[in-house]
Amino acid sequence: MSAPGRNERPLRVAIVGSGPSGFYAADTLFKSDVVVAVDMFDRLPTPFGLVRGGVAPDHPRIRNVVQVYERIATHERFRFVGNVEVGYHVTIPELGRYYDALLLACGTETDQRMAIAGEELPGSYGATQFVGWYNGHPDYRHLTFDLSVETAVIIGAGNVAIDVARILCKSVNELRHTEIAQHALDALSHSRIRDVYLIARRGPAQAKFTTKELKELGELEDCDPVVDPADLQIAPEDEEDFRDPTKANNLKYLGQFAERAPSPEKSKRLRFKFLWSPIKLRGVGRVEEIQLGRNELVGPAGGRRARSTGETTRLACGLVFRSIGYRGVPIPGVPFNDRYGLVPNEGGRVTENGKPVPGLYVAGWIKRGPTGIIGTNKPCSAETVKHLLEDAPKLTPCEVPDTQPLLDLLRERGTRVVGMADWRIIDQAEILRGQAVRKPRERFTHYHEMLSLLEDEQ
Numbered sequence: 001m002s003a004p005g006r007n008e009r010p011l012r013v014a015i016v017g018s019g020p021s022g023f024y025a026a027d028t029l030f031k032s033d034v035v036v037a038v039d040m041f042d043r044l045p046t047p048f049g050l051v052r053g054g055v056a057p058d059h060p061r062i063r064n065v066v067q068v069y070e071r072i073a074t075h076e077r078f079r080f081v082g083n084v085e086v087g088y089h090v091t092i093p094e095l096g097r098y099y100d101a102l103l104l105a106c107g108t109e110t111d112q113r114m115a116i117a118g119e120e121l122p123g124s125y126g127a128t129q130f131v132g133w134y135n136g137h138p139d140y141r142h143l144t145f146d147l148s149v150e151t152a153v154i155i156g157a158g159n160v161a162i163d164v165a166r167i168l169c170k171s172v173n174e175l176r177h178t179e180i181a182q183h184a185l186d187a188l189s190h191s192r193i194r195d196v197y198l199i200a201r202r203g204p205a206q207a208k209f210t211t212k213e214l215k216e217l218g219e220l221e222d223c224d225p226v227v228d229p230a231d232l233q234i235a236p237e238d239e240e241d242f243r244d245p246t247k248a249n250n251l252k253y254l255g256q257f258a259e260r261a262p263s264p265e266k267s268k269r270l271r272f273k274f275l276w277s278p279i280k281l282r283g284v285g286r287v288e289e290i291q292l293g294r295n296e297l298v299g300p301a302g303g304r305r306a307r308s309t310g311e312t313t314r315l316a317c318g319l320v321f322r323s324i325g326y327r328g329v330p331i332p333g334v335p336f337n338d339r340y341g342l343v344p345n346e347g348g349r350v351t352e353n354g355k356p357v358p359g360l361y362v363a364g365w366i367k368r369g370p371t372g373i374i375g376t377n378k379p380c381s382a383e384t385v386k387h388l389l390e391d392a393p394k395l396t397p398c399e400v401p402d403t404q405p406l407l408d409l410l411r412e413r414g415t416r417v418v419g420m421a422d423w424r425i426i427d428q429a430e431i432l433r434g435q436a437v438r439k440p441r442e443r444f445t446h447y448h449e450m451l452s453l454l455e456d457e458q
């Protein structure tokens with residue numbers, strides 16, 4: 001019998017995760033010479049991963065990329081299997097009965113810890129939690145952030161740190177007509193935060209944020225950025241980093257921020273602090289203060305590291321958000337590198353003890369770590385799919401080449417599978433709810449709201 005990959009018997013691939021890497025993998029599979037059927041699983045009843053749950057609500061143009069994914073989802077051999085958590089509702093060995101290959105595109109859904117004393121105090125959060133909350137991700141809907149405090153501190157110097165800072169610093173007027181979840185807008189409208197600190201371990205030459213995001217911080221209605229000119233004095237070893245045009249442009253804008261006098265009419269300040277690391281959070285029953293340690297840069301050009309100088313300072317604050325990287329959440333039955341928080345792999349082929357695990361692949365952030373922009377996932381998924389298709393003739397065909405028995409099994413287990421047609425009902429309802437309040441959409445933020453809507457439609 002010939003290998004799967006024909007009209008009579010397509011190659012059956014389960015993609016776990018419906019974020020950018022999942023959709024780019026599906027697209028590459030469909031564009032290949034092999035006939036492939038893709039079932040795309042997601043633990044949420046809604047597709048698109050961080051494009052829905054991570055990308056900032058006030059950046060609508062970036063979110064438009066979902067139109068590309070919607071088009072891929074119209075392929076005749078594509079199926080969305082939403083509201084199904086792989087590893088919980090269905091195990092990896094069970095999926096192996098119905099699919100010839102499994103491709104994990106499940107992202108990195110938890111934060112790196114700072115590993116300092118006081119990190120567990122109320123008032124200390126991962127950026128994931130705050131971002132999920134303002135984006136209406138159902139896992140974070142129950143959270144409340146005490147915005148009655150005057151000072152918030154963000155640890156990190158990447159674009160996610162900037163997103164968190166910008167949402168805290170924007171006026172309600174600037175956020176009102178964005179996709180921000182209503183509960184977050186309501187809470188932010190009572191915010192008393194006046195000072196937001198962005199704490200970077202290294203200097204401006206090593207900061208990871210991009211220029212567009214940085215520049216925007218100088219254009220806020222009710223907030224001025226504050227930069228200490230001393231932080232912009234560049235050592236000869238840092239000059240190599242500034243050959244990168246993004247870094248050079250960042251320096252230009254940071255220089256402009258350092259020169260301008262904060263306007264008295266604006267009520268908020270966003271204060272950049274370069275070359276400081278968090279040492280300890282203190283407080284009685286909640287965060288009241290952060291202790292920071294001063295760093296200096298050591299090491300050769302292009303490889304500059306932060307080293308403690310021994311100098312410390314304290315900053316009174318009521319909220320701390322860490323944004324220092326992400327880690328994957330292990331799925332039972334899938335090898336996991338606990339040190340890096342990723343699935344070990346070679347070019348997308350999952351490995352265990354250095355050997356490929358037949359039929360198991362990985363793409364996107366869970367493959368290479370939380371780096372790059374949405375578009376970076378495209379070549380990453382293409383590499384994985386290339387290897388999957390190279391292996392396909394040697395893979396053991398699955399026992400049950402049909403999705404219906406799996407859907408029956410999931411129903412027996414009490415899982416309401418959400419398909420693409422269901423998602424369109426949710427999508428339309430959110431858009432309609434948004435129209436009433438002049439927003440692009442008003443999201444459902446509870447699982448039960450989305451599932452009851454689907455029951456009502458039926």
Ligand SMILES: Cc1cc2nc3c(=O)[nH]c(=O)nc-3n(C[C@H](O)[C@H](O)[C@H](O)COP(=O)(O)OP(=O)(O)OC[C@H]3O[C@@H](n4cnc5c(N)ncnc54)[C@H](O)[C@@H]3O)c2cc1C
Binds near residue numbers: 086087363
């Ligand atoms: C806060 C934030 C803001 C960002 N803003 C931008 C931006 O403005 N521009 C830009 O270009 N990039 C941005 N990015 C980066 C971009 O979002 C990522 O590059 C991209 O989403 C990674 O895609 P992915 O498919 O690997 O993972 P994800 O997008 O995280 O998708 C993973 C999917 O897997 C699902 N899943 C996880 N575990 C399971 C399981 N066990 N079973 C079933 N499903 C599961 C999740 O529900 C999710 O839908 C941002 C990232 C963050 C964190």
